[in-house]
Amino acid sequence: MPEQGEVYDYDFGPQRDSRQEGPRPAVIVQTDLLNQVAGYGLTILVPVSTKGRNSPSHVRLEPSVENGLAAVSYAKCEQIFTVPIGGLSSRRGRLSRDQIFAVKQALRAVLAL
Numbered sequence: 001m002p003e004q005g006e007v008y009d010y011d012f013g014p015q016r017d018s019r020q021e022g023p024r025p026a027v028i029v030q031t032d033l034l035n036q037v038a039g040y041g042l043t044i045l046v047p048v049s050t051k052g053r054n055s056p057s058h059v060r061l062e063p064s065v066e067n068g069l070a071a072v073s074y075a076k077c078e079q080i081f082t083v084p085i086g087g088l089s090s091r092r093g094r095l096s097r098d099q100i101f102a103v104k105q106a107l108r109a110v111l112a113l
Contacts, residue, residue: 001035002028005100007092020047027075044082048073056109059102068092077106
């Protein structure tokens with residue numbers, strides 16, 4: 001079962017608009033309370049891209065052995081996807097506590113929570 005803050009590869013497929021597309025890393029943002037429910041086959045994630053901007057919804061992620069990212073990347077917290085857990089491919093790693101906190105802060109800003 002995936003856990004909040006883990007980085008997995010996920011194929012977002014083709015898109016016809018400005019949403020992220022194709023295979024790329026993604027951060028699990030769904031609470032572990034739901035991630036651990038037996039028989040619940042969905043999780044919520046945000047895509048990660050090497051392109052980002054100075055935006056309250058983009059969280060800069062420095063690459064590390066822990067998170068499995070190879071280059072400076074950005075969690076795009078305005079692009080929230082609910083996806084089937086079975087669609088997750090390889091697990092890259094896990095964000096640091098500070099990175100997870102920053103992603104949660106960006107989600108709060110995006111959703112006005």
